[in-house]
Amino acid sequence: MTSKLIAVLGATGNQGGSVVDVFLKSPGWNVRAITRNPSRDKAYALSVKGAQVVQADLDSPESLEKAFQGAHVIFAVSDFWGLYGDPANKDKPNPGQPLNVWAADHESQQLRNAVDVAAKITTLDRFIILSLSNATKWSKGKYTHVYHFDSKAAATEYAEHTYSDLWKKTSVFQAGFFLTNFLRDPIMTPKKVLSKVTGLKAEVVTLPKSEPPDGVPPELVQELSGNFLYWNEFGFEGRDDPTIIHPKARVRSH
Numbered sequence: 100m101t102s103k104l105i106a107v108l109g110a111t112g113n114q115g116g117s118v119v120d121v122f123l124k125s126p127g128w129n130v131r132a133i134t135r136n137p138s139r140d141k142a143y144a145l146s147v148k149g150a151q152v153v154q155a156d157l158d159s160p161e162s163l164e165k166a167f168q169g170a171h172v173i174f175a176v177s178d179f180w181g182l183y184g185d186p187a188n189k190d191k192p193n194p195g196q197p198l199n200v201w202a203a204d205h206e207s208q209q210l211r212n213a214v215d216v217a218a219k220i221t222t223l224d225r226f227i228i229l230s231l232s233n234a235t236k237w238s239k240g241k242y243t244h245v246y247h248f249d250s251k252a253a254a255t256e257y258a259e260h261t262y263s264d265l266w267k268k269t270s271v272f273q274a275g276f277f278l279t280n281f282l283r284d285p286i287m288t289p290k291k292v293l294s295k296v297t298g299l300k301a302e303v304v305t306l307p308k309s310e311p312p313d314g315v316p317p318e319l320v321q322e323l324s325g326n327f328l329y330w331n332e333f334g335f336e337g338r339d340d341p342t343i344i345h346p347k348a349r350v351r352s353h
C-alpha cells in the first residue's frame with residue numbers, strides 16, 4: 100500500500116501535536132511535522148517518534164511551499180496568543196493600534212498564507228483549517244472585540260471565496276475551549292475559598308467570573324469580556340451558524 104502524507108502545522112503545540120500523535124499511529128500515513136525551529140527539543144522528540152520534521156514559518160509562503168509539497172492532507176493552525184504574548188511584537192502595532200488588533204490582523208494574514216499555498220498543492224485531498232466562529236457576524240454586530248475568533252473566521256471566509264477547488268476539499272475545525280485552560284492560565288484558575296454556611300465550614304471552588312481580574316491590559320479585558328459574553332449569549336461556536344456539526348451529531352451518525 101502506498102502511504103499518504105499529512106503535513107501538520109503547529110506540530111510542537113497542543114492541537115497539531117495531537118494530530119501528529121494520531122497519524123503516527125495510523126497505518127498507511129507518513130507525518131510531516133512543521134516547526135519554525137527543528138533544533139528545539141519538542142521538534143527532536145517528534146522526529147524520535149517517527150515524524151519527518153521540516154522548517155517553515157507562516158510568515159514565509161516560500162517555506163510553506165516546501166513544507167506542503169507532496170502532502171495529501173494539510174492541517175493548518177495559527178497562534179494568536181503566541182503573537183499577542185511575544186515581547187518582540189510589543190512595538191509592532193501602528194500608532195494607536197492595540198496589540199490584540201495587530202495580532203489578529205497578523206494571524207489572519209498568516210492563515211491566508213497557508214490557504215494560498217495549499218491551493219497550489221496538486222497532491223492535496225483534504226485541507227483542514229483550525230478556525231473559530233465569527234463573533235461579529237453571529238452576534239449580529241453586538242460583540243466586535245473578539246478579535247482572535249474573527250481573525251480565524253476571516254481567513255476561513257477568504258479560502259471559501261477565493262479558491263472554489265480548495266474549498267471543496269476543506270474541513271473547518273473549531274476546537275472547543277481547552278479544559279487545560281483552567282489549570283494553566285492564571286486568569287482562569289478556579290480558586291478554593293473557605294465558606295461558613297450556618298456554622299458549617301465548606302470548601303467552595305469558584306470558577307472565573309465573566310470578567311477578567313484587575314491589572315490586565317485594557318485591550319485584553321475588552322477581548323476576554325467580549326469573549327465570555329459572546330459564548331454565553333450566542334455560543335462558543337456561534338450556534339446560529341447552520342454549517343456547524345457538533346461532535347455528538349457525528350457520534351450519532353456513525
Ligand SMILES: NC(=O)c1ccc[n+]([C@@H]2O[C@H](COP(=O)([O-])OP(=O)(O)OC[C@H]3O[C@@H](n4cnc5c(N)ncnc54)[C@H](OP(=O)(O)O)[C@@H]3O)[C@@H](O)[C@H]2O)c1
Binds near residue numbers: 112278280
Ligand atoms: N485555548 C483554547 O481554549 C483554544 C480553543 C480553541 C482554539 N484555540 C486557538 O488555538 C490556537 C493555539 O493552538 P495550540 O494550543 O495548539 O497552540 P500552542 O500549543 O501554543 O502551539 C502553537 C504552535 O503554533 C506554531 N507556530 C506559532 N507561530 C508559528 C509560525 N509563525 N509559523 C509556523 N508555526 C507557528 C508553534 O510551532 P513552533 O514554535 O514549533 O514553530 C506551535 O507548534 C490559538 O490560535 C487559539 O486561538 C485555543
